[in-house]
Amino acid sequence: MASPQAGPVAFKDVFPEGHDAPLVDPLPEAGHVGVDVEALPDNPTHGLRLYQGTWVPENWVGGMAQIQSGGLAARPGDVVLASPPKCGTTWLKALAFATMARAAHPPGAADHPLLRHSPHECVPFMEGFFGAGWGNKLDALPSPRLVSTHMPYSVLPDCIKRNLGCKIVCGLNVALCPKNSTTVSFSDVFELTCEGKSTCGPIWEHILGYWNAKAPTKTLVLFLRYGEMLQDTVSNVRKLAQFLRQPFSSAKEESGTAKAIVKLCSFDGLSGLEVNKTGNVGFRVRLLRQSFFRKGGAGDWANHMTPEMACRLDSVMRDKLHGLGLHFA
Numbered sequence: 127m128a129s130p131q132a133g134p135v136a137f138k139d140v141f142p143e144g145h146d147a148p149l150v151d152p153l154p155e156a157g158h159v160g161v162d163v164e165a166l167p168d169n170p171t172h173g174l175r176l177y178q179g180t181w182v183p184e185n186w187v188g189g190m191a192q193i194q195s196g197g198l199a200a201r202p203g204d205v206v207l208a209s210p211p212k213c214g215t216t217w218l219k220a221l222a223f224a225t226m227a228r229a230a231h232p233p234g235a236a237d238h239p240l241l242r243h244s245p246h247e248c249v250p251f252m253e254g255f256f257g258a259g260w261g262n263k264l265d266a267l268p269s270p271r272l273v274s275t276h277m278p279y280s281v282l283p284d285c286i287k288r289n290l291g292c293k294i295v296c297g298l299n300v301a302l303c304p305k306n307s308t309t310v311s312f313s314d315v316f317e318l319t320c321e322g323k324s325t326c327g328p329i330w331e332h333i334l335g336y337w338n339a340k341a342p343t344k345t346l347v348l349f350l351r352y353g354e355m356l357q358d359t360v361s362n363v364r365k366l367a368q369f370l371r372q373p374f375s376s377a378k379e380e381s382g383t384a385k386a387i388v389k390l391c392s393f394d395g396l397s398g399l400e401v402n403k404t405g406n407v408g409f410r411v412r413l414l415r416q417s418f419f420r421k422g423g424a425g426d427w428a429n430h431m432t433p434e435m436a437c438r439l440d441s442v443m444r445d446k447l448h449g450l451g452l453h454f455a
């Protein structure tokens with residue numbers, strides 16, 4: 127079992143060249159991929175393309191294709207955070223990083239990386255890295271690596287799916303309450319979301335892919351649900367630590383360290399930091415705070431959506447995920 131003392135991830139390993147890396151648009155021209163990419167004609171502003179059955183921003187396609195074509199050599203200890211966009215990725219990144227790196231970076235430390243760097247800097251976004259030509263940086267990271275992706279299971283490379291020790295943590299907000307985050311953050315694309323044309327959608331396919339992968343494959347998949355995490359974050363961090371094979375060693379560690387991790391990664395804690403308001407996430411994002419820390423919590427959808435819209439989206443999700451045993455909040 128990997129011990130936290132083995133020095134799993136540490137900030138310096140993620141960005142070896144430090145925080146001063148220039149802003150790089152991770153999205154080079156996708157056109158060079160050529161195959162299997164169709165324009166989404168009625169949504170030109172969002173620039174989504176259909177890539178292998180998934181709607182993705184044009185500038186992620188190149189990175190995805192590189193990962194699929196052998197760019198990434200998965201290793202047994204790799205941990206992949208796989209969540210649809212706007213479903214709690216930032217929080218999941220912070221919690222997983224703080225948990226895995228707790229030996230190198232105790233969560234209460236005054237110089238903890240998450241106080242100086244965005245969670246998106248601490249956990250590299252795979253397709254963005256490859257798209258920006260930084261794939262070799264992931265190669266250089268020591269095991270166990272912690273990376274993130276918005277790719278659905280169907281698009282993930284086989285080396286991750288078949289690697290006995292690879293672990294996937296899937297953040298699930300939408301399965302319980304799709305109207306909460308995705309469509310609020312992207313409220314102008316409500317209709318398209320209902321049709322499945324949302325970033326890395328159809329969103330139900332994203333959920334189904336990882337959900338169905340749990341049983342038959344050897345890949346280890348853990349689902350964490352945003353709503354449940356809001357209700358009892360400490361228990362979910364305990365579950366996460368166990369899944370990562372870095373369980374808290376004692377009740378004392380659990381009550382101290384786990385609670386410190388939760389505090390460090392809380393919405394109020396992270397969103398108030400200067401780095402998360404104006405900082406550099408390693409790639410170009412306009413309106414940083416609005417993108418990753420808009421409101422937090424559950425239920426804000428009611429301020430952005432009519433009851434009819436909410437009902438429609440619930441009904442679409444219920445219909446698509448029928449029989450999975452996933453309940454709606």
Ligand SMILES: Nc1ncnc2c1ncn2[C@@H]1O[C@H](COP(=O)(O)OS(=O)(=O)O)[C@@H](OP(=O)(O)O)[C@H]1O
Nearest residue numbers: 211212213214215216217391392393419420421422
């Ligand atoms: N620490 C913490 N705790 C609880 N909730 C948090 C946290 N950090 C981010 N968020 C909320 O997550 C929403 C953004 O989703 P993502 O992080 O998945 O966005 S992204 O895909 O990485 O762009 C977005 O939700 P909304 O505010 O409803 O838009 C964020 O507020």
